[in-house]
Amino acid sequence: MNEQDTPTTGSEVATGDGHGQAVRLDEGHVVGQGGIPERFTNPGLPHHVPRMADLDEAAAQRAEKQVATLFGISILGTLLFLVLYFLVDVNETVYVPGIGATSAANVGLGVTLAMSLLGIGFGAVHWAKTLMPDTEVVEERHPMRATDADRSRVVQVLSEGGASSQITRRPLIKYTLGGALALFPLGLVFQVGGSLGKLPQKSLSLTWWNGGPSGPGEIPEFKPLRLMKDPENQPIKASDITIGSVVHVMPEGLLPDPKTQEGGAEHLLEEKAKAAVLLMRLDPSQIKSQKELDWGYQGIVAYSKICTHVGCPVGLYEQQTHHLLCPCHQSTFDVTQDCKVIFGPAKRPLPQLKITVDDEGYLVSTQPFREAVGPSFWERGQ
């Protein structure tokens, strides 16, 4: 450590080159002479300050005890961990201030494991900071390049191996091996590509409201579908919808029976994700769009619940302002203006589902969505 106590040669200040002495901080204002020295000299390592434990044996012993205490905490933590592991039932709860009732096993094992690991870690760091030598040591980096003799020896071994394997003399082996290695990854590529499933084809533009299953390759034939309450799967009477009501709707035939869980769509989640509809009833005098009135029934209007931004379910309807809010990115749609975007990143209004009532007074769709629901995609068109 004494190396650093005397300034190394590198820290001497260069003089005599006309650009002056180094300026110390306690000199006050010094008028510069302009220019920079030819070459900055290496200031060397900073002056080493000895620690308490380096100078005072009592302090060193105190540090020793502190480190030993930390390691002792670790030992205690590990032993307690083992005891608690066998003693505490996983279903037992304990009251922890600030958290409330929580799992006794989680708290006990977590705290003792923390003691066990942090005790070792803090002990080691404290040991290094107080007792291990803290003098800066310079280690020169060795050249990376191997000696010329080693390098030529490697080349010699490789070329001898190549020659003895006869690969250079027998081109048939060389070319078939090359072909085999080049073709081998194709199996993996096709497997990964094939596992991505069928191409979507028309399915992004279709929903269950087109008349039934709308997956890739399926071309449903339109038939009027009743609007069904989600999750009860019951048809909805127009007379039951009061002003200010909101009903979450799925098309007839999509949901399984809520009691037996039978029937329903084969790809339930995919179909739900496209067909979800929000049904609201407004005072018809508040609706400003004639198309919205025409496509609804006495102020009952049905809109796709899938946000045109990135497809989150737009379910936050405020019955007084008639704003529909998407919880993901705060796109806001005005239900009185045909779900026009009035705030947020969405670019297109929510598609409306044209509805009417059937002979029994239940709400039914009269045509599928006129445009693709949900976010934009390449083939969507206008």
Place this chain on the structure above:
Amino acid sequence: MNALAARRRHPAAIAVLLMIGLFLTGAVYAAVAPEPADATTKALPAQSVEEGKALFRANCATCHGLNAEGRATGQGDKVAGPPLAGVGAAAVDFQVGTGRMPMAQPGVQAQKGTVKFDEDQIAALGAYVASLSPGPAVPSDEAVDASKGDPALGGELFRVNCAMCHNFAGSGGALTRGKYAPALKDVSAKHIYEAMATGPQSMPVFNDANVTPENKRDIIAFLDTVDRQESPGGLTLGSLGPVTEGLFAWVFGLGILVGCAVWLGSKAA
């Protein structure tokens, strides 16, 4: 005092001083802050429609009109108070029983507050408003008994109909332009039922054809289960989902790591 003075340049001194200062300011404020003024006069218990009408005229008519016909503010189509015919006793019990009405000041949304009337007065007000035009009545104790509901079915209904605004665990959430859906923790079963039936403020109406009375009780049972649920995983952080959890991990987890790194890198002497 010398020990304190010796540590005045310690790196943690500023943080400790700030904490002491903040704590003292808060404590002094809590001790000397004036109680909010309460100018509401306490009327005698009243049951009948007539007495409800008197209470209404004294406390509600300023905004809702002398005969509960509603009043405009005269600024655009803003209303001071909507007409109350047909809102029913349930709406009165909810709005007045949770302290939302009488509204302390105009705003985007009536806030939950201290209840200004006793039960008899609320019942009288409800009787008066219900006499104007039929509307949802205050539910019976049996209709809101959580122990008779099915929490599993209630949970499913809650996730479809309520969770988008009130959060999956009923922790509430933001709406547009400063409005919000309140948290449902520890809201009484009666008030939850009345809110569904009447659709207060921004909330849509879930009438008996949409969510049947039995299903409303199931939802109440679900919320009751959530209220009583212990959290075996430790801190729930408000059950707000990944945002608070991420924030907690980034601030505290990363903060502790940064602190350790600073300690490791600092010179011992």
